[in-house]
Amino acid sequence: MAVETPPSHGENLSDVSFTSGLHGLIGASPAMREVYSQIKYLAASRANIFISGETGTGKEACAEAIHRASPRSAAPFVTVSCNAMPPELIERRIFGDPSESAPTAPPCALRAADRGTLFLDEVSVLPLPLQGRLLRFLQSGMAGRTLVDVRLICSSSRPMLSELASGKFREDLYYRLAVVPLELPPLRERGGDIEALAQSFLRRFAREQGKKFDPLGPDHIAALEAYAWPGNLQELQNVIRRAVLLFDGPDLPLRALPAVPPAPLGQTPQTVEAPAQRPASTETSHEALFEALAGLTLDQIERLAIEGAIQAAHGSLPGAARILGVSPSTLYRKRERWNDAQRSA
Numbered sequence: 001m002a003v004e005t006p007p008s009h010g011e012n013l014s015d016v017s018f019t020s021g022l023h024g025l026i027g028a029s030p031a032m033r034e035v036y037s038q039i040k041y042l043a044a045s046r047a048n049i050f051i052s053g054e055t056g057t058g059k060e061a062c063a064e065a066i067h068r069a070s071p072r073s074a075a076p077f078v079t080v081s082c083n084a085m086p087p088e089l090i091e092r093r094i095f096g097d098p099s100e101s102a103p104t105a106p107p108c109a110l111r112a113a114d115r116g117t118l119f120l121d122e123v124s125v126l127p128l129p130l131q132g133r134l135l136r137f138l139q140s141g142m143a144g145r146t147l148v149d150v151r152l153i154c155s156s157s158r159p160m161l162s163e164l165a166s167g168k169f170r171e172d173l174y175y176r177l178a179v180v181p182l183e184l185p186p187l188r189e190r191g192g193d194i195e196a197l198a199q200s201f202l203r204r205f206a207r208e209q210g211k212k213f214d215p216l217g218p219d220h221i222a223a224l225e226a227y228a229w230p231g232n233l234q235e236l237q238n239v240i241r242r243a244v245l246l247f248d249g250p251d252l253p254l255r256a257l258p259a260v261p262p263a264p265l266g267q268t269p270q271t272v273e274a275p276a277q278r279p280a281s282t283e284t285s286h287e288a289l290f291e292a293l294a295g296l297t298l299d300q301i302e303r304l305a306i307e308g309a310i311q312a313a314h315g316s317l318p319g320a321a322r323i324l325g326v327s328p329s330t331l332y333r334k335r336e337r338w339n340d341a342q343r344s345a
């Protein structure tokens with residue numbers, strides 16, 4: 001199957017505002033300008049798109065930006081996270097329930113996304129029988145007895161070549177889904193974007209919490225840029241959200257940001273892996289923590305705990321669910337609720 005190659009960023013990007021970002025995406029590094037250029041090109045085409053990139057690099061945000069820039073933008077953008085539910089629930093979510101008239105049946109995502117876009121997040125985890133069903137949908141366009149017009153955007157944070165080589169993912173399906181492959185760069189390769197992103201997250205979370213923070217200074221930025229960000233933008237966002245919840249302005253203490261361990265001889269700090277957890281300090285003792293959490297609602301504390309677990313599980317919802325002793329679908333439902341609240345805010 002032929003693979004379309006989007007033009008590289010030499011094309012005219014004059015209508016893209018890098019200060020406000022493209023459809024909510026922030027960043028003006030060369031790597032992101034290349035991505036914006038591809039998004040603009042892909043938005044106009046009907047081809048299925050496959051977005052790859054490390055966990056938390058913004059694959060869902062990028063899929064939504066493509067939808068919003070496309071002629072389909074007036075129709076729904078529907079997301080199904082394939083790693084957040086057991087396979088039988090995913091199947092019902094994507095293809096619908098045979099007893100769909102039941103009031104509790106989940107809506108069929110393919111029909112909900114008719115004329116719009118269906119984003120299948122972490123599609124590589126779909127079991128082989130479901131991959132077969134997806135392939136049949138691509139061949140027929142039929143969701144049950146209804147003919148639908150859906151553009152598919154899929155994503156994976158796993159390297160697809162090894163998934164194909166090991167037979168876990170069907171090659172014939174992959175090449176139909178990845179008519180256009182798009183690779184998102186990790187945060188550590190986005191140069192000065194870390195500063196723009198961190199300042200924007202700080203403004204947003206401070207506003208949400210009704211707190212006032214001064215913009216981050218050169219020391220904050222140096223600390224953020226020295227860190228490896230294995231969880232990418234998701235981790236950066238979590239770090240800033242937690243800092244805003246735990247501290248009062250106007251200055252953000254440097255200890256609110258991830259610490260970079262001293263580099264061993266011959267190694268630069270940027271190549272050092274992020275520590276899983278910062279060592280406890282007196283400020284994070286039980287009393288200080290209780291004091292810091294005292295102003296928060298139970299919902300906010302729960303969200304902090306869940307996001308901390310997702311981060312500790314390197315972005316995996318099932319991993320976070322194991323840490324917290326709940327089912328992945330519980331976390332999935334909560335995340336959907338936050339996303340809905342964020343969209344309607």
Ligand SMILES: Nc1ncnc2c1ncn2[C@@H]1O[C@H](COP(=O)(O)OP(=O)(O)OP(=O)(O)O)[C@@H](O)[C@H]1O
Pocket residue numbers: 021024025026027053054055056057058059060061062121157197233234237315
């Ligand atoms: N360029 C960007 N500018 C501003 N915010 C961004 C950008 N990219 C992503 N984000 C935000 O970062 C967070 C993580 O992004 P997103 O969920 O799209 O990543 P992902 O790669 O789909 O994650 P996962 O691998 O966990 O599925 C989201 O809150 C998203 O809104």
